[in-house]
Amino acid sequence: MSDTLAxxxxxxxxxxxxxxxxxxxxxxxxxxxxxxxTATLAVALLVPVTFFMDPIPALAAIVATTAMAIFAGxxxxxxxxxxxxxxxxxxxxxxxxxxxxxKANLGLGTALICAVIGGLVGxxxxxxxxxxxxxxxxxxxxxxYFWLATFGLTCAAFVSTGKPVKGLVSLLLxxxxxxxxxxxxxxxxxxxxxxxxxxxxxxxxxxMIGMFAISEVLRWALGSGGGRDQAEPVRQVTGxxxxxxxxxxRRYKLGLVRGSLGGTAIGILPGAGADIAAWxxxxxxxxxxxxxxxxxxxxxxxxxxxxxxxxxxxxxAWIPALVFGIPGDTVTAIVIGILYMKGMNPGPTVMLYQPExxxxxxxxxxxxxxxxxxxxxxxIKSYGQMLRVPREVLMPIIxxxxxxxxxxxxNTVFGVAIMLVLGIVAFLMEENGFPVAPxxxxxxxxxxxxxxxxxxxxxxxxxxxAFFDRPIAxxxxxxxxxxxxxxxxxxxxxxxxxxxxxxxxxxAE
Numbered sequence: 001m002s003d004t005l006a007x008x009x010x011x012x013x014x015x016x017x018x019x020x021x022x023x024x025x026x027x028x029x030x031x032x033x034x035x036x037x038t039a040t041l042a043v044a045l046l047v048p049v050t051f052f053m054d055p056i057p058a059l060a061a062i063v064a065t066t067a068m069a070i071f072a073g074x075x076x077x078x079x080x081x082x083x084x085x086x087x088x089x090x091x092x093x094x095x096x097x098x099x100x101x102x103k104a105n106l107g108l109g110t111a112l113i114c115a116v117i118g119g120l121v122g123x124x125x126x127x128x129x130x131x132x133x134x135x136x137x138x139x140x141x142x143x144x145y146f147w148l149a150t151f152g153l154t155c156a157a158f159v160s161t162g163k164p165v166k167g168l169v170s171l172l173l174x175x176x177x178x179x180x181x182x183x184x185x186x187x188x189x190x191x192x193x194x195x196x197x198x199x200x201x202x203x204x205x206x207x208m209i210g211m212f213a214i215s216e217v218l219r220w221a222l223g224s225g226g227g228r229d230q231a232e233p234v235r236q237v238t239g240x241x242x243x244x245x246x247x248x249x250r251r252y253k254l255g256l257v258r259g260s261l262g263g264t265a266i267g268i269l270p271g272a273g274a275d276i277a278a279w280x281x282x283x284x285x286x287x288x289x290x291x292x293x294x295x296x297x298x299x300x301x302x303x304x305x306x307x308x309x310x311x312x313x314x315x316x317a318w319i320p321a322l323v324f325g326i327p328g329d330t331v332t333a334i335v336i337g338i339l340y341m342k343g344m345n346p347g348p349t350v351m352l353y354q355p356e357x358x359x360x361x362x363x364x365x366x367x368x369x370x371x372x373x374x375x376x377x378x379x380i381k382s383y384g385q386m387l388r389v390p391r392e393v394l395m396p397i398i399x400x401x402x403x404x405x406x407x408x409x410x411n412t413v414f415g416v417a418i419m420l421v422l423g424i425v426a427f428l429m430e431e432n433g434f435p436v437a438p439x440x441x442x443x444x445x446x447x448x449x450x451x452x453x454x455x456x457x458x459x460x461x462x463x464x465x466a467f468f469d470r471p472i473a474x475x476x477x478x479x480x481x482x483x484x485x486x487x488x489x490x491x492x493x494x495x496x497x498x499x500x501x502x503x504x505x506x507x508a509e
Contacts, residue, residue, distance in 0.1 A: 008359035011056045012367060020057045021064040021364070025371050028065035029379045032072030034394065039069035039087070039274070040330045041398075044212045047334065048404050055342050055357060059335065060364040063314075066331050067368045070274050070310050071115040071376055075383045078107050087274035090282040091306045097298030105380075109245040110300055111307040112376045114256060118308030119369035121260035122267065122315025127362040133323045140324075140348070142459070143467050146452040147476035148324055149445045153438075154483050164487055166434045173429075174442020175449075177202050177422075184447065185454045197414040204337045206406035206419040207443060211436050212330070213402045214423025219430075220395050241380050248300045255285055255305040263309025267316025267328055274329070277313035282306040311372075315365055322346055322358060326445065330437050333444045 011017065024046065031042035042065050050058035073088035078095035088095075098107035140148070153171055180191045181201030192198040249256060259281045266277040285305035286292045295302050317328025318335075325347040327333035339346045406419035426436045460466030468474040 004355045005359055007356040008363055011356065011360045012060065012363040014056075017057045017060050018367075020053070021060050021368060021371065022375075024061035025064040025068045025368065025375050028068030029072045029375060031065075032069030033075045033379065033383060038212070038216075039066050039073070040212050040334070041216055042066070042069045043331050043334050044209050045398065045401050047209065047338065048401060050338055051341075055339070056360050056364075058338060058342070059357075059361055060368075062331070062335055062338070063361065063364045064368040064371065066314055067115075067119055067311060067365075067372055068375060068379075070314065071112060071307075071372060072379060074108060074111045074115075074307065075379065078104055078111075079383065087278045087310045089275070090278040091303050093296040094299055094303050097296070098300075101298055103244075103298070105241050106244045106248070106300070107298075107303065108380050109242045110248050110303055112373070112380065113242070113245055113249065114259070114304050114308040115311040115376070116369050116373050117256060118260040118263055119311035119314065119372065120366065121308075122264045122312035123362065123365035123369060124315075125261075125264045126315040126318055126365060127359075130319055130323050130358065130362075133319065140472070141470065142452040142455045143470055143473035144476065145324070146449060146456060146467065147473055147480055148326060149449045149452065151476055151480045151483075153442060153445055153449070154480050164491070167438050170429060170434045170436065171438040171442045173425075174439035174444075175446045177207065177439075178443050178446025179450070184451055197412070201447075202418055202422075202443070203415055204340075204443060206415040207422050208330075208334055208337065208440060209402050209406055210419035210421070210423035211426035211440060213398060214419060215426040215430060215436070217395050217399050217402075218423065218427040220391060241377055248304065252301050252304040255301060256308050258284065259305035259308035260312045262305075263312030264316035266309070267313030268319050274310045274313045277309040277316075278306040281309035311369065318361065318365075322361065323348060325448070327441060330440055333440050336444060 027046070028039070028042050031045070032039055043062055046061055046065055050061065053061070070087050074095060077088045077092040078099050095107040095111065098104060153175075176191075178201075180198055182188070182199055183190055189199055262281045262284065263274075263277040266280055267274070282295075282302045282305060285302045286295045289295070289301055291299070291301070313329075314331075317332050320326040320328045321332035321336055325336060325345070327336055336346050402419060403416050406415040407413065426439070429436055429439070456466060468477055
């Protein structure tokens with residue numbers, strides 16, 4: 001253990017890796033601070049760069065980028081009332097009202113400190129929980145992995161969106177895309193339409209870049225993302241950033257603990273992510289608050305809960321990704337794609353054969369969240385200059401980077417075509433209220449579900465009850481089926497209550 005930790009520390013504290021984390025952190029702050037550009041987009045744009053990196057600096061760059069981008073979304077929310085990332089939308093009214101009251105430093109300083117504390121708590125839980133879960137995961141067979149992946153897809157459809165039907169449609173689309181190519185058992189081509197390129201399946205990285213990055217470029221180009229120009233003059237944060245933050249943390253220390261632990265727990269759920277963590281913890285904070293009427297008027301109580309949950313959820317999302325190979329959110333879905341690209345299979349065997357990689361990720365989380373404090377402070381003070389970059393310059397650069405990344409996967413134009421087609425599909429989905437995240441998770445987990453289902457059926461000679469033979473598999477199966485039944489029952493109840501009356505009018509009428 002001590003030797004492994006020493007190797008991991010040496011890997012992370014290499015000057016090159018630290019320089020990569022610093023540059024990636026600055027990049028994450030910039031992208032996250034741009035209204036409409038998400039942390040997932042920031043990570044997607046890093047993918048072409050990670051081609052030329054070893055695994056440790058590549059993963060460290062993603063960790064740093066994500067941590068910085070999630071916090072940076074608070075900057076346009078506070079100053080312009082435009083959440084930079086979906087995770088910042090839960091408490092944008094509070095941070096913006098604080099700015100209008102001349103307390104921008106209090107709102108952003110509180111958000112920064114809480115993000116750092118929440119991120120460190122999430123990293124600690126990741127470091128202590130992942131190795132223990134890996135030991136359990138080594139006992140998993142194909143039945144357990146089937147139910148675990150199915151549970152992940154269930155969460156993606158029903159937890160990550162307020163409209164389960166549209167989430168389910170998005171999920172099914174992702175599963176359909178995952179079936180394109182050669183059947184993993186029969187060896188027959190499926191849905192290839194005679195294309196030789198499609199026989200290898202739809203490559204995950206171009207699909208992911210297209211569905212997140214290209215859709216954003218299209219939204220800007222067509223003017224459906226709030227306009228091309230900045231509507232308000234840029235406000236600067238004046239005064240000391242951390243003035244008054246310490247009394248706020250002392251007063252709402254329970255909320256800080258609740259947000260950090262709750263955000264980590266929500267992050268573990270596949271498909272949830274930082275935005276769900278922020279909304280849930282903000283709602284819980286308001287529920288238990290003595291002054292719920294002050295929420296949305298510049299109150300710091302909900303801000304403490306939600307901003308700590310934002311960054312805490314990042315560590316939680318890496319737990320299922322590293323231990324089971326199940327993405328906790330869209331960022332870890334990209335991470336899994338990068339690991340496969342570098343010849344490493346995420347899952348419990350990583351702990352056996354490459355433990356230094358796992359511990360290096362844990363250490364990178366701590367380093368990234370500590371770097372967030374000085375870099376976040378500089379971002380708060382210089383945010384006005386970041387906003388001056390014209391979108392007419394920024395968006396074409398993003399498009400070029402996307403095309404280079406999609407081409408570099410197999411050095412073929414076909415990757416660029418996949419990126420563009422799925423980018424248009426994702427744009428149309430979001431414009432009509434269909435979430436993209438379930439489709440991405442369906443694409444990632446579809447092959448895993450099919451492979452484990454078919455292998456289980458072969459071992460059990462076609463007996464479906466074999467999926468409930470083992471205790472862990474039976475537990476996961478019951479939980480997954482129960483979620484589907486509860487959602488179906490809720491939909492049926494809503495339909496029954498809203499159905500038109502079929503009473504026959506009386507003859508007197």
